[in-house]
Amino acid sequence: MTVTARAAPAPQPATLTLRPSVAKLSAAALETFRKAIEKTLALDDERGYEYFANWHGITLGYCRHHEDLFLPWHRAYLYYFEQALRAVEPTVALPWWDWTASAEIPTAYTETSDPAGNPNVLLKAPVKPWGPADQFPPETVRKVGAAPVQGPPYDLSYVMAASSYTDFEERLWGIHDTLHVWVGGTMGDPSWAAYDPLFWAHHCMVDRVWRIWQHSTHSQPPPASSLETALEPKGMRVRETLEVRGLGYDYVGTASAVAGTVPAAGATAGAVS
């Protein structure tokens, strides 16, 4: 018998993922993001896009709405999905859609093809949940503006003025719900919403707004009674979701880096210009 000792992995410096605005994505960063989506769409197991879409709606339905766990659950959800994307494209970061600044869905999510002429994987995605599928929609669709609700841009001043977690979360989920319903189609139904690539940009923005409010002097943590709650299905606790840098990411407007005095072993990830 031959026994081979496995070399200990070299310690790697932790790198912070800087989530960018969709509007500021460089062409190269957008291409990387599309590749990550495409690669995860091709995976039919627990590493794949469909698996994570299943978490939210059909068939696993773990999502939490209209309660204290709304923001923590979705923060953990984005974290695990981003990890899956980074497993196939190590430099990718989830972009956010700033629906306070634009009345339109970002063109990255609406154009029918990418610059190379391939179908745009961010326009729509197949709906292939686990389980019987004879009545499921075959792919995601949007009915933008069909619902009788106000579309973006949304003013966040009322949300950001909240000085209790409950107030803040309720005000933010109001905008969250409205945006889902405004986009409509499969985005307007929790069962299918997470299959739409736009879902992730929307929730990235929701998570970013929470992060920005956390920077304010009047922000509050979720109720103490929920802090030890384990979020399905991975068991991350609410307390662990409170500090985004502890999860290895942050939201920035701009970030620039220059060489230091020793060669960089790991650059800051993300694509912020």
Next chain:
Amino acid sequence: MQQYTSDPLRLPPAGGPGFYRADLELLGVDKSGPSFVLDVFVGNEGADEATAHEITTGWAGTMAVFAHGDCWGGVGHCDLPRGPLDRFDRRPPHPLTPANLSMEITVALRFLGAVDEVVVTILAQEADPDRSERAQILRFSELMLVTYD
């Protein structure tokens, strides 16, 4: 479109200290069906889909509810709701547990002036206009008006 008109809800007595904030709370909202939209009016029993969304008409706000959607599970999948079976049951609440939704209506209520009570009218409609409308889009157990002074 479904129209709900409440019984009169009491307000702090006119001439008193008033309130600095007022919330309308819909308790026990059934969100087991498709997403829906609520238009809320105060002091306007006749509000309908033609009523303008302006403070002068009593419009207090519009709320979209990203609801559960149709049931795609097997028989009993969406039966309402299972609670913890006992103290060892650590599962979270059933996702269809009715929700409590809140809307701050301070400005709309103040606009009514010195009144002792108010009637709330809620217009409910399907979010997806291509859906055939259910008879009861909005199902909830209680409407509460809370003021803070």
